[in-house]
Amino acid sequence: MNNASHITLSSVQTTLSSVQTRVLVYHSTQARQYATTLQELGLRNVLWAEELNVALANLKDVEVIFGWQVPVQLLAAGLDVRWVQWTGAGVDKAFNLSSPWPQSVLLTRIVDQFGVDIAEYVFAYVLFLTKQIETLQLAQQAHLWQQRVLPGLSGKVMGVAGVGSIGREVVRKARAFDMRVYGMTAHRDGMGILDCRFGPEQWPEFVHDLDFLVLTLPLTAQTRGVVQAEILSKMKANAVIVNVGRGELVDEQALLAFVQAGRIRGAVLDVFVEEPLAPDSRLWSTPNLVVTPHLSGPTNVTKACHFFAENLLRYVHGQTLHGIVDTKQQY
Known part of the structure; x- marks a missing residue:
């Protein structure tokens, strides 16, 4: 990817509506909330699923998945998937899958929010x-x-x-x-x-x-x-x-x-x-x-969506994404 001019967060709302890339939000409990927030930011081409069968049924032409603990079946079935944005900082669950993370799929995590x-x-x-x-x-x-x-x-x-x-x-x-x-x-x-x-x-x-x-x-x-x-x-x-x-x-x-x-x-x-x-x-x-019940660094849906939105704009403009995971190092 080349380093085009930096896209700032303030420009997200005015330019996100022009993005044609098809996005699937996958989260077992909050997918709809994430998708609604992205739509409020201007993203139009977004689907959401909280169950695997629903996600699989809506996977056609999906290029980007924004989610948490994305099942390996989605990556195997999603022939057009090129990038997965995790909704948290830790991506260890991505490497507990039954098969290795596909080298053709970029993985990013959220950084600087927790x-x-x-x-x-x-x-x-x-x-x-x-x-x-x-x-x-x-x-x-x-x-x-x-x-x-x-x-x-x-x-x-x-x-x-x-x-x-x-x-x-x-x-x-x-x-x-x-x-x-x-x-x-x-x-x-x-x-x-x-x-x-x-x-x-x-x-x-x-x-x-x-x-x-x-x-x-x-x-x-x-x-x-x-x-x-x-x-x-x-x-x-x-x-x-x-x-x-x-x-x-x-x-x-x-x-x-x-x-x-x-x-x-x-x-x-x-x-x-x-x-x-x-x-x-x-x-x-x-x-x-x-x-304590795993609450020290909660994911804020709005902040996570802003992070993803900026990364999505960087993606469609060919810029280097924030939070890229080295899948060999697993972080």
Whole structure:
């Protein structure tokens, strides 16, 4: 694709109506909402489906699919499909399909929309734990006046595993609290924001001095189960893990064992191997584990549609798209 003049978001509404490319919105619960929002932005040639059979019946001449967890059957049946835009940041489900992602189909994900929300979630719980809010609440309920010196974040060491757009926002907020920040990333460019950079082969060294380990990594063959017993054993006993990446990054049973044994302080988990988390999972009731239902970085339909609309205009004008996924690296 050539680099024609940049198409700004402000130009989307005035030019989207001229797009002739046929688009199918596929989402199991919100397809109609996404399609309606795109129509309000001016896109005319858009269909939507929340069920696979409906999508298959409307696939004729569809060149672009905008959706979530797009089934492999759509890609196999859609002979004209050239591009799939995922509605989220994580695309690991695209690579759990029964056959490899077709090389003829471009895959993009949404970028630069989730960092602020996720970083705020991370620091809500980092501060909750550091400032002993639960203890203070219990004292209030018991009508106890118990003054104490509360720890601070200044000088504490936070490790961010995955320094993409989300990880960078976590780093930025950590800097605001005068924390030392280590990063785990395969990339070297632009890593001056870190006090220390570690490569993927340096996990034991990376986690050794951390007070907080924040996981924002994508799920790939290389990162699946990367936080397991051996890595947990290298962490300080007062360390806390915050997982806002994917549940499969962590060996949940090993984490349970380490928390219950007091070998790490605890964990804040927003993502899990199986979602929804089973009601009888021990994660719910284990002391020093915080469980939330995958809500740290919600997709905003309007913002996602604006992202797709701009990308669609770039697509029809032959420009490089935002959020292109390397299907070999799987992110």
